[in-house]
Amino acid sequence: QKEVEQDPGPLSVPEGAIVSLNCTYSNSAFQYFMWYRQYSRKGPELLMYTYSSGNKEDGRFTAQVDKSSKYISLFIRDSQPSDSATYLCAMSPDLYGGFQKLVFGTGTRLLVSP
């Protein structure tokens, strides 16, 4: 079983829809949670970062962490065709008070049609 599970998709939505992307994980030591966006033929770029539980909002993007369920989500409001990309969740344990290596999900491919 992988430490981080993510539905590969593709997830197809019309422009303007609210998108929900999710990851589950098994390692209860994970404390840092991130979402990266990867366009085709490009490297991943950091979208959002959350430490421990709770919500974080940045423009059209909202990240949620539910540590009791070992479940994290990324919501995209008013989705645009330019949001079409692969979204990778990533997480890291907080061992000895510091950040450790990132463990990535395999990514969910999102397609937003005009």
Next chain:
Amino acid sequence: DSGVTQTPKHLITATGQRVTLRCSPRSGDLSVYWYQQSLDQGLQFLIQYYNGEERAKGNILERFSAQQFPDLHSELNLSSLELGDSALYFCASSPKGVMSYEQYFGPGTRLTVT
């Protein structure tokens, strides 16, 4: 553009051969991370260097090695190549501390082993 450069963009080689991938981090970034991305395994952390010293190892095979030079560029050496080594190899750099969630990825090198 993240500011991280990687060369070459594409590499095609035969089994048993050795290749070197090169990465130049963003100006001022001391940490360099190497990742391997394949369709079935997703993005896997390989190794991290900080200011010339190895700081963390992930799922890196013994056939693979890396180093970071005084000018902070890094090279990933892959030897005795196998078909299964075909993947995208990403380099990332970060501005903060020894390990950081804030990683900036390069465009990647696509390695094809035939």
